[in-house]
Amino acid sequence: MDRNDTFDISRFGKYLLYELKDTARAQGLPVLLTGLAPVMLFLIHLLFSLTVEPEGQTIVWENYSGNMAPFYATAIFTLFFLIFPISRYGKMTDKRNGTQFFMLPVSSAEKFVSALLVSAVVVPVAFMILYFFSDWIIHAAFPGKVISSLAGLFFGTPLTEFNEAGSYYTLNCSPFIFLPIAISMAGLAGAAAFRKNKIFMTIIVCLLLCVTALWATVLAIDNIDTEKWESFLESGMADVTWHGIQFLFAIICAAFAGWKMKKIQL
Numbered sequence: 196m197d198r199n200d201t202f203d204i205s206r207f208g209k210y211l212l213y214e215l216k217d218t219a220r221a222q223g224l225p226v227l228l229t230g231l232a233p234v235m236l237f238l239i240h241l242l243f244s245l246t247v248e249p250e251g252q253t254i255v256w257e258n259y260s261g262n263m264a265p266f267y268a269t270a271i272f273t274l275f276f277l278i279f280p281i282s283r284y285g286k287m288t289d290k291r292n293g294t295q296f297f298m299l300p301v302s303s304a305e306k307f308v309s310a311l312l313v314s315a316v317v318v319p320v321a322f323m324i325l326y327f328f329s330d331w332i333i334h335a336a337f338p339g340k341v342i343s344s345l346a347g348l349f350f351g352t353p354l355t356e357f358n359e360a361g362s363y364y365t366l367n368c369s370p371f372i373f374l375p376i377a378i379s380m381a382g383l384a385g386a387a388a389f390r391k392n393k394i395f396m397t398i399i400v401c402l403l404l405c406v407t408a409l410w411a412t413v414l415a416i417d418n419i420d421t422e423k424w425e426s427f428l429e430s431g432m433a434d435v436t437w438h439g440i441q442f443l444f445a446i447i448c449a450a451f452a453g454w455k456m457k458k459i460q461l
Contacts, residue, residue, distance in 0.1 A: 207305045214309050215317065222283060226318065229275055230325030236267055237333045237341065244340075260342040268326070268345055269372065275322060276375050277401070280314040280382035281393045288390045288459060297459070307453045315379040315445075323375070377441035380448035387455035408440075 240263070244255050287296050299306070327346040334344040385397025419427075427433060 202304045210301045211309045233330040256340045276378035277382040281386045284386040285393045303457045319375045374441045377445040380445040383452045384448040387452045
């Protein structure tokens with residue numbers, strides 16, 4: 196195969212297959228262990244429950260299913276989607292290890308599309324399937340302790356929900372507060388943008404963006420009529436708008452990563 200700047204489907208298919216095999220070899224074990232986190236976290240809570248009086252067991256496991264398990268999943272999903280692209284493609288800016296990546300006989304476009312698919316589609320989907328399956332195994336094996344599975348909870352619960360008793364809206368804990376594709380593209384952009392301390396720098400930038408978005412949201416709410424804001428939330432458009440912003444963010448990050456990958460000089 197001769198390297199050129201065109202996008203050749205046949206060559207791309209061979210390269211993508213190579214990328215998937217190399218990803219499985221290099222990052223397969225960490226992905227597997229992280230996907231089995233529900234089992235390990237359940238065992239930790241099981242050991243902790245042994246120290247609790249019998250009358251308190253119900254409270255412990257209700258708290259685990261309703262609060263702790265969703266919180267763990269949210270944190271693990273967010274960190275995994277952000278860190279994996281950096282772990283996989285962070286070497287592209289390294290003078291010692293990045294040479295092999297750029298010397299491969301494929302075009303920049305093919306490398307970029309392959310990185311998108313691996314970072315934002317193949318590995319995240321495989322990871323989520325493994326994570327939810329691990330959680331379902333625990334739920335099936337211990338239905339008296341793990342009251343509900345995460346898959347049923349997350350896919351059946353909206354991001355924002357109105358509490359009629361208290362007359363207020365709540366933000367439900369969900370790994371989909373931040374869309375996987377948005378987090379993954381932020382990670383890929385960080386892998387291409389920074390030469391050192393990639394994970395730390397990417398997390399700092401993402402936190403600053405979140406704080407800025409929160410500040411802008413608070414300012415917007417202060418300038419919007421309360422009835423209009425409540426109507427906006429009740430219509431479900433808050434979820435659509437938030438996810439739309441994240442898709443736009445993902446596109447910007449992907450475009451930046453592609454441009455940066457083409458311009459990197461080792």
